[in-house]
Amino acid sequence: MEESKIDDLIKRMTLEDKAHQLTQINADFVATDSKATVTGLTGYLKLDNDDVEKVGSVLNFSGGEMAKAIQKKHLEKNEIPLLLMQDVIHGYETMYPLNIAMGGTFDLDLVEDCAYMSGIEAKLNGVHVTFAPMVDLVRDARWGRVNESTGEDPYLNGLMARAFIRGYKKAGLGVCVKHFAGYGAAESGKDYNVTEISEYTLRNFYLPGYKECLKEKPDMFMVSFNVLNGVPMAANSHLLIDVLRNEWGFNGVVISDYNGIGEMITHGYAPSYKECAKTAITNQIDIEMMSSSYIHYLPSLIHEGEINSLVVDKMVKRVLTMKNNLGLFENPFRGIDIKKYKDMIRTKANRKLVLGAAEKSCVLLKNNRVLPLETDTSVILIGPYADERSIIGRYKCLGRVDDCISVKIGVESLLGVEVETSKGCSSNILDNDYSMIDEACDKASRHEVIIACVGESSEDSGEGASRADISLPSVQIELIKKLAELKKKLVLVVFGGRPQVLSEVEKYADAILYAWEPGSEGGTAIANLLYGKSYPSGKLTMSFPRSTGQCPIYYNHFNTGRPKNPDIISNANFNSSFRDELNSPLYPFGYGLTYTTFIISNVHLSNDSLSKGEAIKLYVDIKNIGERDGQEVVQLYIHDIYASCVRPVKELKGFKIVKLKQGEESSITFEINEDMVKFYSSKGEYEAEPGEFEVMVGFNSKDVTTINFTLKRWEI
Ligand code: BGC
Numbered sequence: 001m002e003e004s005k006i007d008d009l010i011k012r013m014t015l016e017d018k019a020h021q022l023t024q025i026n027a028d029f030v031a032t033d034s035k036a037t038v039t040g041l042t043g044y045l046k047l048d049n050d051d052v053e054k055v056g057s058v059l060n061f062s063g064g065e066m067a068k069a070i071q072k073k074h075l076e077k078n079e080i081p082l083l084l085m086q087d088v089i090h091g092y093e094t095m096y097p098l099n100i101a102m103g104g105t106f107d108l109d110l111v112e113d114c115a116y117m118s119g120i121e122a123k124l125n126g127v128h129v130t131f132a133p134m135v136d137l138v139r140d141a142r143w144g145r146v147n148e149s150t151g152e153d154p155y156l157n158g159l160m161a162r163a164f165i166r167g168y169k170k171a172g173l174g175v176c177v178k179h180f181a182g183y184g185a186a187e188s189g190k191d192y193n194v195t196e197i198s199e200y201t202l203r204n205f206y207l208p209g210y211k212e213c214l215k216e217k218p219d220m221f222m223v224s225f226n227v228l229n230g231v232p233m234a235a236n237s238h239l240l241i242d243v244l245r246n247e248w249g250f251n252g253v254v255i256s257d258y259n260g261i262g263e264m265i266t267h268g269y270a271p272s273y274k275e276c277a278k279t280a281i282t283n284q285i286d287i288e289m290m291s292s293s294y295i296h297y298l299p300s301l302i303h304e305g306e307i308n309s310l311v312v313d314k315m316v317k318r319v320l321t322m323k324n325n326l327g328l329f330e331n332p333f334r335g336i337d338i339k340k341y342k343d344m345i346r347t348k349a350n351r352k353l354v355l356g357a358a359e360k361s362c363v364l365l366k367n368n369r370v371l372p373l374e375t376d377t378s379v380i381l382i383g384p385y386a387d388e389r390s391i392i393g394r395y396k397c398l399g400r401v402d403d404c405i406s407v408k409i410g411v412e413s414l415l416g417v418e419v420e421t422s423k424g425c426s427s428n429i430l431d432n433d434y435s436m437i438d439e440a441c442d443k444a445s446r447h448e449v450i451i452a453c454v455g456e457s458s459e460d461s462g463e464g465a466s467r468a469d470i471s472l473p474s475v476q477i478e479l480i481k482k483l484a485e486l487k488k489k490l491v492l493v494v495f496g497g498r499p500q501v502l503s504e505v506e507k508y509a510d511a512i513l514y515a516w517e518p519g520s521e522g523g524t525a526i527a528n529l530l531y532g533k534s535y536p537s538g539k540l541t542m543s544f545p546r547s548t549g550q551c552p553i554y555y556n557h558f559n560t561g562r563p564k565n566p567d568i569i570s571n572a573n574f575n576s577s578f579r580d581e582l583n584s585p586l587y588p589f590g591y592g593l594t595y596t597t598f599i600i601s602n603v604h605l606s607n608d609s610l611s612k613g614e615a616i617k618l619y620v621d622i623k624n625i626g627e628r629d630g631q632e633v634v635q636l637y638i639h640d641i642y643a644s645c646v647r648p649v650k651e652l653k654g655f656k657i658v659k660l661k662q663g664e665e666s667s668i669t670f671e672i673n674e675d676m677v678k679f680y681s682s683k684g685e686y687e688a689e690p691g692e693f694e695v696m697v698g699f700n701s702k703d704v705t706t707i708n709f710t711l712k713r714w715e716i
Contacts, residue, residue, distance in 0.1 A: 001329040006320045009080065010313055015299035018316050020054035021080065022298070024255065024289045027061035030070045030082070044262070045292045055295075056319060057083035057287060059131075063398060064338040067126025071332050081332035083323055088130035088173070089148060089395035090114075092121035094350040094520055095404070098393050098497055099134065099160075101361035101516035103150025103541040104592065106633045106655055108163040114357050115167025117350055122173055122397070124341035126333070128326050129174030129219055133164035135209040136179055136224075139552035141542060142189025144465030147393060147497030147517070149184060151541025152554040152589060153652050154205050158212030165216040172335060174326055177213045179224030179257060181239050182206045186226060189551060190466045194227045200645055203680035205556075211248060219322050220253045223285055225260050232267045234260050234276075240283040253318045255287040256280065262291030273297060281307045286315040346403070351521055358518040358525030364536035364593040365502070365512040365544075370449070370489045372532025372595060378447045380420045381408055382440050382483060383476070384427035385453035385495045393497060393517040394462040403520060407453050407493060410523030414531055420447070424483075425475040427457045429467075434475055441482050449489045451530065452480060454505075458517050461497025470548050471501040484508035493526055499544040503586055514540075532595065537631040537657075539592040539700070543585035550581060555589035555701040556648040584702070590635050590652070591700035596626030596662065600634070600705055603697055605672075609710040615673040616709060620697050622668065624660035631659045632699050636670045639694040644682040650696055650704075670697075677711060 013021070025045065029052050053074070061067055067084055074082040090096050096114045105111070115132075122130060134148040135157055150160040161177065168175045182202060186193040197206055210221070221244060224233045233239070234256055244250050261280045264270035270279055277293035278301055288294045301307045327334050344350065364371070373379065385391065389404040412419050424440035425431060444450045454476045460467065471477070472494075484490055492509045494500065497517055506512065513536065518525055528534045543553045564577040566584035577583050599622070606617040624630060636654035640647040653676045656668050672695065677688045690713040698704035 001324050006317060006324060009320060010316055013316065015302055017054070018312055019294045019298035020051065021056035021316055021319055022287055022294050023055045023292060024057040024059055024085070024287050025052065025055050026290065027058040027066065027070055027084070030055070030058050030073065031061070031066060045290070047292055047295065051292070051295055053077050056080065057085060059085045059289065060087065061126075064125040064336045064341060068333060068336055071126070075332060080320065081323060081328040083128055083328070084126055085129045085131060085176070086122060086127045086397060087132070087395050088118050088122045088127060088397055089132050089134070090118070090393060091354070091397065091399055091519060092118045092125070093345045093398040093400065094118070094121065094354055095392040095396060095399040096354040096357040096519045097361040098147045098517045099150055100147050100497065100541065101518065101538065102357065103156060103160050104363060104538045105357065105360040106156070106539060106657060107360060108159060110357055110360060111160055111163040112167040113353060115164045116171045117353055119168040119171025119173040121341065121345060123171055123335040124337050124344070125398070126336040127173060128328065128334070129176055130168055131176050131178060131222065132168070133161040133175065133213070134178050135161045135213060136184035137206050137209060138184040138542065139554040140186070140189035141470050141499040141545060142466050142468065142548065142551050143184065143186055144191060144461045144467070144497065145184070145463055146542060147461045148395070152543065153541065153556065154208040155652050156541060157209035161209055161213050162216050165213060165218055169216065174219035174322065176220035176222050176255065177210055177218045178222035180210055180221050180244065181224060181233065182228050183224035183226050191464050192225050196229055200680060207243070214248055214250060218252060219325070220255055221250060223254060223256050223260055225257050225263065227267055232264045232269050234264055234285060235269060235279045235283065237283055240285070245284065251318065253286045253322050254284060256285050256289045256291070258290045260291075261285065261288050261293055274301065277301060278306050281311060281315070284311065284315060286318050354519050355521035355524055358522050359528055359534045361516060361538045362518060362525060362529055362536055363514040363538040363540055365514055365587055366506065366509060367593055367595075368510045370491060370510040371530060373449060373530055375415055375531055377449050379411070379449045379451060380422065380444050380447040381411065381451050381453060382422050382424045382444055383453035383479070384423055384425060385455060385493070386421045386423065386451070388427065388453070390458055391495060391517050391522045392519055393458050399520065405521050405523035407451070407523045407526050410525070410527035411451070411530070413524070414527040414533065424479045429456055429460055429473045431473065431475055434478060437479050437482055440479065441486060444483055444488065445486050447488065449491065450483050450486070451491045451493060452483055453493045453495065454480065455495035455500060456497070458497065468548070470498060470545070470551070472505060477504050480505045480508050491530065499540070499542050501545055501547055501586070503546045506586065535595045535628065535630050536592065537594055539590050539633055540587055541589065543589050544587040546586045547581050549578070550585070553585050556651050558646050559649055588700050588702040590633070591702070594630040594632065596624055596628040596630035598630065598632045598660065598699060599623050599625055600697060600699070603705045603707060605695070605707060605709055608708065609712050610672065610674065611712045612674060615671045618670040618672055618695060618697065620668050620670070621665060622658050622660065623665035624662055627662060629661045631657060633657055634668060635698055635701065637696040637701065637704060638672070638677060639696070640677055640679070640689065641692045641694060643679070643689050643691070645679070647679065650701060652701070672709070674711070
């Protein structure tokens with residue numbers, strides 16, 4: 001449709017029409033004819049059937065039939081088609097691993113392919129725009145939503161988010177970058193909690209990921225739930241107007257989060273729904289999700305001169321333009337093809353793709369040469385996740401647990417025999433029933449290898465699922481201790497949506513594979529990795545703490561004036577450390593083993609000084625000196641030693657995936673340029689400050705080879 005027609009449409013709309021167009025509610029309300037649902041549980045919306053029939057968009061519906069039905073119903077009364085949105089986060093029906101796990105593949109093509117696959121599945125079911133990617137920087141593993149993020153590094157998050165966007169868009173799905181901004185900094189990792197982030201930290205750590213997304217032209221941004229520096233994000237003009245609209249030039253749709261506008265009352269910021277509407281419209285939040293202040297107060301606010309009708313028209317125009325760009329005016333049922341969908345899900349290609357993603361995202365944390373296992377050793381599967389199919393996370397759309405491969409199914413089909421299994425304890429993290437441990441140990445005593453599948457359930461991470469203690473539950477620790485006493489080979493496979501504290505059990509295990517929530521083919525992937533049909537290559541994108549008290553812990557921290565050797569417990573006072581814990585994480589950012597050994601040598605620079613507008617090169621030789629083929633992620637970090645604002649001890653600035661056969665070697669080159677060392681400085685500008693830099697290269701953020709270069713003072 002031509003742009004002028006959108007303007008004509010807007011001219012014909014009443015203020016009430018506009019308010020409805022700018023509102024999003026649950027699809028369930030539209031699907032039902034009963035007023036009861038609307039006034040029941042979600043009575044706070046105070047909407048009647050006329051309102052429901054007129055709203056411009058809906059969220060979360062269950063498949064193509066429903067999408068068709070609600071669109072049809074909507075068009076009986078409206079000229080403008082309904083927008084349908086859904087949380088397609090890490091799969092639609094064919095599920096790939098959690099985003100935190102996908103980040104650890106460092107594989108942007110794989111991420112793009114997975115997003116594309118889920119985008120196609122979703123589009124065939126009538127989804128127009130997904131509430132993804134989630135780009136929140138995360139540092140505190142107590143926060144349940146770390147599982148939706150790709151981790152603690154702004155550079156990697158930005159690249160990953162772009163790969164997700166490319167994949168979704170290629171499939172024809174619109175995207176919504178979320179949650180803007182700083183939601184990941186929730187105090188004490190408690191969901192929806194307040195955040196305090198200085199401009200320096202926002203600009204250098206929290207904002208770059210979202211900003212990077214603009215390069216892929218996202219359709220939408222979602223406003224986060226958090227109070228930031230005392231003001232709810234829905235009221236934060238600095239970020240919503242000055243930064244997002246004016247500085248970054250984003251002219252797409254901004255949507256609130258679920259009741260995020262209405263919650264300004266609960267926060268103690270806006271005294272009434274009317275004030276909520278006024279604040280949110282002033283900040284140009286184009287769509288109000290699951291609160292109804294626009295419907296109730298937008299018209300009167302305009303009549304009273306409290307808000308500008310031109311601003312409202314601009315907001316409506318953005319929404320209609322997005323609908324138009326998505327092709328909804330030409331075909332409101334765009335994409336829906338239930339037959340094609342049924343033919344494509346569970347195809348070999350989709351299952352192969354998510355299998356590959358699961359294999360690449362599991363992280364081998366420890367291996368005392370017990371892995372890979374021989375297929376002829378007698379093995380038992382122990383633990384609450386040994387025969388658990390629910391390993392696809394909570395944002396599963398139409399993902400079906402009964403369609404998932406558990407570890408037991410995966411191992412049995414690889415070995416071609418039945419494998420003995422015993423639970424040992426329940427998956428409830430609060431459980432203190434130790435009564436199943438003896439039986440599990442008794443059974444385990446008759447085998448050479450014990451694979452213990454432990455961790456947290458898919459319900460224990462995600463939205464609203466924060467944890468105050470991220471250790472394994474004590475009953476699992478006891479189970480592992482008792483299994484270790486049997487003096488068999490003990491392999492832990494750990495499930496979960498966040499880094500968990502493994503310090504108490506790490507010493508008992510011969511090997512640890514961190515499986516996250518690996519998706520529909522999780523059990524196959526784990527079996528393939530354990531038996532060497534594929535090799536582990538996943539890396540951690542969040543530091544794994546030694547104890548919960550270290551949270552938040554992240555590799556790109558500042559030095560402090562009194563740093564402490566991170567691997568020595570402090571008994572001296574007056575340094576930045578704990579008296580009862582090391583400063584270092586148990587496993588650092590970027591860490592993950594494989595079944596062979598790579599070494600780095602001959603690290604050198606083309607020039608040890610860098611001039612404005614030029615680039616220097618860093619050369620690195622890599623060799624596979626182990627006994628198998630394998631893959632490593634070569635990581636490049638930079639440290640600006642002295643600056644007008646202190647800089648992190650290191651920051652990821654580049655990476656390359658290197659695959660080498662046994663004995664093979666290769667040379668790789670990184671380019672280093674001025675842009676890579678720019679930061680938001682004390683002058684409030686992005687700039688590179690001349691001086692000394694350290695450049696580090698390694699296979700994780702801790703074990704690195706360091707050399708220096710100088711950024712030359714610019715000639716005037
Ligand atoms: C979450 C969002 C999500 C929305 C819609 C909210 O509770 O914070 O991430 O997109 O619900 O389901």
